[in-house]
Amino acid sequence: MINITSTGPFLTFRHGVHPEEYKELSCHRPIERMPFVEEYTLPLSQHIGAPAKPVVKEKQRVRRGELIAEPSGFVSVGLHSPVDGTVTAIGLFAHPNGQMAPAIRIKADPFSAQRFIPQPPTPPEQIPVSEFIAAVQRAGLVGLGGAAFPAHVKFSIPEGRQIRYLMMNGCECEPFLTCDHRVMVEYADELIDGTGILQHFIKAEKIYIAIEANKPDAIAILREKAAASGMPIEVAPLKVKYPQGAEKMMITAILGEEVPSGKLPLDVGVLVSNVGTVVALSQYFRQGMPLIERVVTVTGPAVRRPANVMVPIGTPMRAVAEFCGGITDEAARILLGGPMMGVVQKSLDVPVVKGISGILALSDNEVRDITAYSCIRCGRCLEACPLFLNPARLGLLARKGLWEEMEENNLMDCFECGSCSFACPSGIPLVQSFRIGKAMIREKKAREKS
Amino acid sequence: MSGTSRLSISTSPFLHDVASTPRIMWEVVFTLIPVFMAAFYYFGLSALLVSLAAIGGCLFTEWLVNREKADSSLTDGSALLTGLLLALTLPPGFPLWMAFLGGVVSIGMGKAIWGGLGQNIFNPALVGRAFLQAAFPAAITTWELPDGHYWAPRGANLAMPFFQGSPVDAVTTATPLARMKFDHVAASIPDLLLGHTSGSLGETCGLLLILAGLYMAWRRLINWRIPVSILLTAALFTAILYVIDPARYPSPAFTMLAGGLLLGTVYMATDLVTSPLAPKGIWIYGIGIGLLAVLIRIWGGLPEGVMYAILLMNAATPLINRFTKTRVYGHS
Numbered sequence: 001m002i003n004i005t006s007t008g009p010f011l012t013f014r015h016g017v018h019p020e021e022y023k024e025l026s027c028h029r030p031i032e033r034m035p036f037v038e039e040y041t042l043p044l045s046q047h048i049g050a051p052a053k054p055v056v057k058e059k060q061r062v063r064r065g066e067l068i069a070e071p072s073g074f075v076s077v078g079l080h081s082p083v084d085g086t087v088t089a090i091g092l093f094a095h096p097n098g099q100m101a102p103a104i105r106i107k108a109d110p111f112s113a114q115r116f117i118p119q120p121p122t123p124p125e126q127i128p129v130s131e132f133i134a135a136v137q138r139a140g141l142v143g144l145g146g147a148a149f150p151a152h153v154k155f156s157i158p159e160g161r162q163i164r165y166l167m168m169n170g171c172e173c174e175p176f177l178t179c180d181h182r183v184m185v186e187y188a189d190e191l192i193d194g195t196g197i198l199q200h201f202i203k204a205e206k207i208y209i210a211i212e213a214n215k216p217d218a219i220a221i222l223r224e225k226a227a228a229s230g231m232p233i234e235v236a237p238l239k240v241k242y243p244q245g246a247e248k249m250m251i252t253a254i255l256g257e258e259v260p261s262g263k264l265p266l267d268v269g270v271l272v273s274n275v276g277t278v279v280a281l282s283q284y285f286r287q288g289m290p291l292i293e294r295v296v297t298v299t300g301p302a303v304r305r306p307a308n309v310m311v312p313i314g315t316p317m318r319a320v321a322e323f324c325g326g327i328t329d330e331a332a333r334i335l336l337g338g339p340m341m342g343v344v345q346k347s348l349d350v351p352v353v354k355g356i357s358g359i360l361a362l363s364d365n366e367v368r369d370i371t372a373y374s375c376i377r378c379g380r381c382l383e384a385c386p387l388f389l390n391p392a393r394l395g396l397l398a399r400k401g402l403w404e405e406m407e408e409n410n411l412m413d414c415f416e417c418g419s420c421s422f423a424c425p426s427g428i429p430l431v432q433s434f435r436i437g438k439a440m441i442r443e444k445k446a447r448e449k450s
Numbered sequence: 451m452s453g454t455s456r457l458s459i460s461t462s463p464f465l466h467d468v469a470s471t472p473r474i475m476w477e478v479v480f481t482l483i484p485v486f487m488a489a490f491y492y493f494g495l496s497a498l499l500v501s502l503a504a505i506g507g508c509l510f511t512e513w514l515v516n517r518e519k520a521d522s523s524l525t526d527g528s529a530l531l532t533g534l535l536l537a538l539t540l541p542p543g544f545p546l547w548m549a550f551l552g553g554v555v556s557i558g559m560g561k562a563i564w565g566g567l568g569q570n571i572f573n574p575a576l577v578g579r580a581f582l583q584a585a586f587p588a589a590i591t592t593w594e595l596p597d598g599h600y601w602a603p604r605g606a607n608l609a610m611p612f613f614q615g616s617p618v619d620a621v622t623t624a625t626p627l628a629r630m631k632f633d634h635v636a637a638s639i640p641d642l643l644l645g646h647t648s649g650s651l652g653e654t655c656g657l658l659l660i661l662a663g664l665y666m667a668w669r670r671l672i673n674w675r676i677p678v679s680i681l682l683t684a685a686l687f688t689a690i691l692y693v694i695d696p697a698r699y700p701s702p703a704f705t706m707l708a709g710g711l712l713l714g715t716v717y718m719a720t721d722l723v724t725s726p727l728a729p730k731g732i733w734i735y736g737i738g739i740g741l742l743a744v745l746i747r748i749w750g751g752l753p754e755g756v757m758y759a760i761l762l763m764n765a766a767t768p769l770i771n772r773f774t775k776t777r778v779y780g781h782s
Contacts, residue, residue, distance in 0.1 A: 019465045175465060248779070261780035334457060339464040346459055367464050373471040373526065374568030378722040379673065380469070387779035392727055393771075410778045418463030425469045426568070432461050 010213050012239035013249040015386045017419045019175050019242055019340065021214065022366075026299045026306040027178040031186055033310045034323055036114050040082055040314030042068065043095045043103040046353040047142045048149045049075030054104055060087045061109075064116055065290055068104055071137050077150045078140040079104070082292040082312035084112035096317075096336055096343070096350045103351075106314070119288040124197045132201055139284040140291040140354070144276035145169060145180075145245070146337050148355030151277055157202065157266070164269035166204035167254065168195060168278060170211040170218065171238060171245030174338025177358045179295040180275050182308045184211065184218035187279045190286075192225045192233075194278030197285055199231055202271060207233040209275070210250050214240045242340060243417040247272050249386050261413050291354060298324040302331035302361035311352050317359060318348040330363040339366070340418045370427030381430060384423035387413050391420035391430045398433035403440045411437050471567075474722075475527030478671055481662045482534050482717075488658050489651040493542035494600035496607050497651050503546040504578075505533030507553020515562040528567050532556050535575035535717055538652025539710065539757070540582070543594050543605015545614070548586055552578040572764045573721045576714075576757050583757070589614055593648040595623050623648045627709040627753040630700050642707035653713040656706075663716035672720035675729060679736025680715045680743075681706055687744045699748065711743060714756035724764040731767075731774035738763045 045051035052069035062068055062081040069079040085108040095101035108114070124132055133152045141151035157163055168191070172180040184191060195207060209226065211219050219237050226233035238244050238253050248259045251270050259265055265272050276295065283289045292313055299306035304325025311320055321327050327334065327348075335342040336356050352359075381391035389410055397406045411434060420430040489497040512529035523529070536556050540549055559581070560574030561567070582590050594605060606614065625648050626637035641647050645655030652659075667674040684705050691699040705711065719725065719739055726735045739759045746755025 017467065019467075252779075258780050260782075261778070263780070329456070331457060333460070333464055335462070335464065339462065341462050342464070344459050344461065344464075346457070362464055367460075368466055370466055370470070374566065376471055376474075376568045376722045377725075377727055378474065379727045380467075380670075382727055382776070388776050389778060390727065390776060410781070413778060413780065422463050422465060423467050423469075425467070425474055426471045427466070429461075431463065435461070 010237050010239040011253045012241055012244065013252045013386055015383055015388065015419075016241040016243060016249070017384045017422050018240075019422060021240070022176045022299075023178055023181070023214065025176065025301075026297055026308055027181055027215075029178075029182075029307050031182050031295055031308045031310050034312065034315060034320060036083060036108055036312070037315055037319045038108055038110075039088075039316070040085070040106045040108065040312065041093050041103050041316070041351040042079055042082075042106065042314040043093070043101050043351065043353060044069055044079065045095070045101055046079070046148060046313070046355065047077050048147065049073065049077075049153075051102065052076060052079045054090055056087050056090075056104065058087050058090060061085070062087060062106060064114055065288070065292055067138070067290075068106075075150055075153055076137075077142060077152070078138045078290065080140055080290040080292050081106055082314050083108040083114055085109045094347070094350045096345065096353055096356065098346070116287075116289060120286055121284075121288060124285050125200060129201050135284070136281065138290075141277065141280055141284065142291070142354050143274050144280065144294055144354070144357065145274035146341070146355055146357050148353075151273070151281070154271065154273065155198065155201070157271070161266060162269060163202045163266070163271045164205045165255065165271075166195070166199060166202055166207045167250065167270055167272045168207070168209040168275050169245055169247070169250060169272050170209060170215070170275040171250055172215070173212060173240075173242045173245040174340055174342075174358075175242075176299050176360055177297050177338050178299070179297045179308055179357050181215050181218055183276050183279055183295055184215070185221055188221045188225045190279040190282040191222070191275055192229050192231075193286065194280070194282035195233070196229065196231060197281055198273065198278060204271070205232065207231055208254055209233060209235045210238055210254060211235065212240045212244055213237045242419065243386060246386065246415060246417060248415075261410070294352075294354060294356075296320065296352060296356055297358040299358065300331075300361040301363045301365065302328045304328060313354055314351045316348070317345075317350055317352055320352060320359060321348055321361075327361045331361040332364045332367050333360075333362045335360045335362070340422065341416065372428060373426035375426055375428060378425060380423040380425060381420040384419040386417065386419065387415075389414060391434075394437070395428055395430045395433055398437050403437055403444070406434075406437045407441050412441065414438070472526040474671055475531050477669065478666065478717075479527055479531050479534065481666055481671070482538075484658050485538065485652050485655070485662060486534070488645060488655040489538070489542075492596035492645055492654060493594075493604070493651060495602065496542045496604045499546055499603060499607055500540050500542060500544050500549050500651060501534065501537035503549035504537040504540065504553045505530060507550040508533030508536065508557045509553075511554045511557035511562065515558070516566070523567065526567065529557055532561070532574045532578075536578045538713060538717070539575065539579045539650050541590060541593050541605070541650055543592055543607060545589055545606045545609035547609065547611040548582060548589060552582045555581040568723055570723060571768065572761055573718050573724050576718055576761055576764075579757055580761060586614070593623055593625050595648050596646065596654075625649050625709065625753065626704075627747065630704065630708065631747070631753040634698060636700060636704050637708060639703050639707060642704070650710060650713070653710045656712050659712040659716050663712075666716070666720070672716070672722075673725070673732055675732045676720045676725060676736050677715045679733050680711075680719055680740045683737045683740025684711060684744050687741060691748070705744065705747075709747075709754045710756040714743075714760055715739075719760050719763070724767060726767050726770045726774065728771070728774050728776045730776070731770040734770055734774065735763050735767060738766065
């Protein structure tokens with residue numbers, strides 16, 4: 001059990017749900033380093049935006065951390081080799097998104113020590129903003145919380161806009177996941193340093209490090225480091241509630257104000273970054289290490305040895321699972337990310353990409369087969385939805401295929417956290433039908449444009 | 451990993467709250483156990499017989515309309531709950547065949563014709579009760595005091611089907627509400643709390659109903675706003691009248707405890723299916739029930755108005771749901 005040492009009541013948003021946490025499986029396990037394997041597959045698209053463009057050829061030797069694909073536009077990032085080795089193929093390979101996608105395959109050099117020699121770039125304190133943004137883009141940095149949105153795009157503050165609050169998101173509200181927790185505990189110095197680098201350019205009035213109250217060790221360490229940093233940092237323990245880590249919910253919890261519909265945190269003067277992302281920022285600027293590895297939580301009752309693992313990007317997921325003792329026959333679902341918003345996998349023969357925070361193997365005990373009953377209008381979905389939508393009504397409209405009415409009922413505001421489906425006692429696939437509704441509306445808009 | 455064939459594909463979320471619809475129904479059924487024990491304590495065997503007849507009518511009809519479906523809807527607990535609630539609204543000396551018929555109407559007209567669980571607009575138990583009130587006005591207003599006759603059927607319990615039956619050894623009496631309405635005599639509050647009074651099976655013991663309501667609100671089986679809004683409205687409304695003329699009008703405490711207000715508030719108005727979804731709508735609904743119940747009781751032709759108040763606000767619920775749009779996050 002986790003002892004909550006900080007005393008509440010903690011800041012939070014209205015509504016939301018309380019799934020069982022399941023964090024004890026891995027939250028006390030220090031980050032382990034995944035041994036190098038024979039072969040790595042690096043999809044050119046591991047981020048939101050245009051895929052990277054290869055700058056290597058087949059049979060070319062590459063070094064660990066060497067650029068193998070460059071950004072192909074502003075919303076695009078670089079890609080680097082996780083090992084010393086040889087490019088064996090550039091072609092279509094299985095991507096965790098379920099499709100075949102262009103990727104670079106690299107065979108690791110069996111005789112290399114795979115040592116990374118630190119070659120820090122010009123210190124960020126000595127470069128202008130434009131150079132900083134370009135460096136972050138080239139370093140391949142993306143948001144490590146799961147969405148994999150290019151970090152440099154987020155860090156580019158439009159002319160005339162001022163960021164008042166910088167928020168480091170260490171909420172990690174998804175059950176099971178503990179990678180951010182371990183990163184905050186074990187990379188606290190890098191986290192503060194990365195925050196400092198960002199603060200050098202952003203010059204926010206105040207910096208918040210938001211952490212759910214179930215991580216008292218991270219709260220304590222970061223409070224100590226924050227006090228010594230000389231920056232206006234406040235470590236804010238937030239109530240344990242899902243989806244506390246959603247950007248809008250976190251901002252509302254801390255500032256008590258809402259992000260207007262269709263607007264960005266930027267519009268209320270806030271910049272949010274995942275804690276792992278700023279650690280990666282520090283590692284790039286201090287050691288010259290681009291984003292070639294990340295911490296992945298491998299957990300679930302069907303994993304023999306749940307662990308937090310530092311995995312080189314491109315490592316086959318099967319190798320990571322085997323490193324954690326393998327997956328037992330009890331597995332009923334294997335998924336990437338958390339159980340509330342994660343994506344199910346049909347095979348382990350896909351590589352770990354930058355946006356993967358967890359590999360979960362769940363058994364039938366967690367994934368209950370829900371018999372679907374009719375809606376009994378109990379209103380639990382309304383009390384669950386953090387955006388105060390009316391999921392019961394939206395679900396009814398979805399069943400009838402009334403997409404336009406769904407849009408009028410603010411469907412497009414839904415960020416698919418899944419709280420409604422979690423709460424529904426009748427087992428109605430609410431958020432699942434909202435995804436379909438959103439896709440239909442987007443398709444219709446695209447048709448109207450063309 | 452030899453068990454890959456068991457892996458299935460689906461979409462998030464993969465976790466689910468433990469609450470399920472049958473579980474909610476069954477938990478409400480369990481809260482009724484003390485209420486029934488009290489009914490048995492006051493009215494003896496006839497309480498059991500009337501309940502069994504009403505439940506039988508409900509379960510039989512539920513089975514009849516769904517018999518061709520793969521999953522039995524009998525196990526979800528909702529038909530049993532309807533039968534129990536109907537029974538609680540009936541007088542102890544009620545003919546059993548009428549109670550059975552009431553159950554048939556509750557499920558048949560109150561639920562099945564709307565499309566089954568979750569589709570109905572009106573509370574099924576009250577639809578059955580309203581039918582019985584219209585069809586058998588005499589039988590449903592024949593009340594007896596709890597008199598310690600435990601093991602014998604009472605009143606017209608054993609009337610032959612399609613006959614009213616004549617009350618056997620009946621010492622019939624007026625309910626506290628009727629005495630208030632027609633004679634302006636108020637029953638004592640402790641009697642109303644503890645059930646030493648005449649009335650329907652489940653409405654006499656106010657204390658148990660209050661406890662059941664508190665438990666269900668705590669377990670989130672009912673929305674706390676419904677009982678709070680109904681009771682506050684009814685109390686406030688009568689308080690105003692009571693201040694004007696205490697000899698003529700009932701006191702707020704009497705209003706809340708006498709008759710079916712507590713039973714209706716705790717178990718019928720809170721029916722998830724037939725009450726509004728959003729908090730704002732729930733307040734409108736509850737205030738509506740409170741106002742209508744007192745209006746009918748005081749100025750209507752009947753001593754009791756809770757049933758019609760709830761049914762009327764049930765009818766207004768779809769409209770209330772439509773017009774009480776909740777403010778969405780990030781919209782002003």
